[in-house]
Amino acid sequence: MMTRKLVAIMVAALAFVLPNLASAAEHTVNAEARVFKPAIIYIQPGDTVNFTNMTSHNAVSYLTPEGGTEFGTRGQFPGGSFNVKPDKPGIWGYVCEPHIGFGMVGVIVVGDISEEDKAAAKKKAMETLEGPFKRVIGKVNKIKPTK
Numbered sequence: 001m002m003t004r005k006l007v008a009i010m011v012a013a014l015a016f017v018l019p020n021l022a023s024a025a026e027h028t029v030n031a032e033a034r035v036f037k038p039a040i041i042y043i044q045p046g047d048t049v050n051f052t053n054m055t056s057h058n059a060v061s062y063l064t065p066e067g068g069t070e071f072g073t074r075g076q077f078p079g080g081s082f083n084v085k086p087d088k089p090g091i092w093g094y095v096c097e098p099h100i101g102f103g104m105v106g107v108i109v110v111g112d113i114s115e116e117d118k119a120a121a122k123k124k125a126m127e128t129l130e131g132p133f134k135r136v137i138g139k140v141n142k143i144k145p146t147k
C-alpha cells in the first residue's frame with residue numbers, strides 16, 4: 001500500500017515537473033575566437049539562450065521578427081555571459097559588432113518556420129542591413145525550415 005501511494009506521488013510530481021522542463025529549455029551559444037558556436041540554433045518560444053565567453057564580444061540583434069524586442073546593447077560589451085529570451089517566434093539575426101568584419105554573426109530560430117518565413121526574413125535583412133551586417137543573410141540562407 002505504501003509503495004502504491006509513493007508511486008502515485010512520484011507520478012504526480014513528474015507530471016508537474018516534465019512539462020515545465022519541456023517549456024523552458026536553455027541553450028548555450030559560445031563566443032569562440034571570431035565565431036558563435038553554434039551559429040544557428042533552433043529553440044522554442046519561452047526558451048533561453050545563454051551567450052558565454054562574452055568578455056571581448058557582444059551579441060546584438062539586427063534582425064528581429066515583427067514586434068520582437070531587440071536584444072543586446074549596441075556599442076557595449078555585456079561581459080562574461082548573458083541571457084536572451086526572444087519574445088516572438090521567427091528568425092532573429094544577431095552580430096558581434098567588434099568582429100562583424102570577420103563574419104561573426106548568428107541566428108536564432110524560434111518555433112516552427114516555413115520556407116516563406118525564411119524568404120521574408122531574408123528580404124527584410126536585404127532591405128535593412130548594410131555593409132558587413134549583410135553577413136547575417138548568409139546564416140539565414142542556411143536555416144532549415146521546420147514546417
Ligand SMILES: [Cu+2]
Nearest residue numbers: 057096099104
Ligand atoms: Cu566577437
